[in-house]
Amino acid sequence: MDIEALFSVLGSALDAPTVSDDEFGRTFRALMNTLVKFDHVVVFAYRGNERPIELYSSFDPDDHYVFVALYQAGPYMLDPFYHTARERRTGVFRMRQLAPDRFFSSEYYRSYYVKTGLAEEVGFFLAAADDVSIVLSLMRRQETGPFPAAEFTLLQRAAPLVSAMASRHWSGLGSRFDAAKASRRRRSRTLQAENESVWRTLKLTVREADIIELVLQGHSSESIGLRLNISTGTVKVHRRNVYRKLGISSQTELLSIYLKSLS
Structure with missing residues (x-):
């Protein structure tokens, strides 16, 4: 853990006035970088059966197509993260904790999820107002490997801070779905x-x-x-x-x- 960088990011976040989604996303990404190693960040808002709203992501254009555009086109309905968000569960979860027993041999996994090239995905799940759930995902590619147990424990400890920051910033998402x-x-x-x-x-x-x-x-x-x-x-x-x-x-x-x- 980079304590000096952590305090620097927190200080900047506290001093900043109202920020855009992209600016908040970059702050979240920088904060997580002081704690663990990862390759991508994506934040989605979910409400009921509606198409997820992308709040922030760190993908290049090619990866954005797979992780966001293609996902929003329909595969999200088969995603364990989507179903967990709809259940309004909160906490930090690994994908494999939420997936059905045959998820990793399912056709959804073989035909869509493998396109992502991920070794693991970990999500912070928040229940916001207006029946909206927010999922802030950290992703590690195959070459990076899964999150070690110690790093996952660190993310769990950071969950209250992430929840407070994200809930404060994204307090009016219901109106975005209604827009x-x-x-x-x-x-x-x-x-x-x-x-x-x-x-x-x-x-x-x-x-x-x-x-x-x-x-x-x-x-x-x-x-x-x-x-x-x-x-x-x-x-x-x-x-x-x-x-x-x-x-x-x-x-x-x-x-x-x-x-x-x-x-």
């Missing part, structure tokens, strides 16, 4: 309907749709059975029926159909 009123309201109201419409178009039953969405999120048949209170065998039967109806034989094809239908 593009027509599009945001339409998105919020129809996103679930769009999902249901996709499955109706594909002639899936409600139960089949529920199971397939969990499959895409990375849940095993055993995990799905526990969540839906049905047997593992029943889950497998439904999965086979879906594959037969769609004329497919893999999760790769299933995810492709799902994303194309959303588009």
Whole structure:
């Protein structure tokens, strides 16, 4: 830990007047740099089913497409961080703490998450006003490796400070979601309907749709059975029926159909 740099960043943050999102993001990034090593920072705001708002990121244009633009286009709905934010949980979590039991062998992971080249992602989860959740993510690439236990513990200890700073800066995010009123309201109201419409178009039953969405999120048949209170065998039967109806034989094809239908 660089104590001198830490105090310098905190002093600058306390002395600064009202700052922009980009300026606050750079301050957060500098603060975290005094504590741990990481490669990227991204901050998203989530509210219900609505498309996440990017508050800050440190990506170059190519990485920004993968981590932000492509993510916002639809894959976020299968992201464990998104589902945790919707549950309004708070704290510091590693991705692997939140992921379903088969997440790292899921088609979402293979088709989208591996594009990020990440070894690990750790998020600070805050529950803000107006049903908004804020997630400040620190990312480490494969060549950097996962966060060591000692560094993760340090991040947990820093959580109250991060929460206080972020909550103070991002106190009016509800109005941002409301700013593009027509599009945001339409998105919020129809996103679930769009999902249901996709499955109706594909002639899936409600139960089949529920199971397939969990499959895409990375849940095993055993995990799905526990969540839906049905047997593992029943889950497998439904999965086979879906594959037969769609004329497919893999999760790769299933995810492709799902994303194309959303588009």
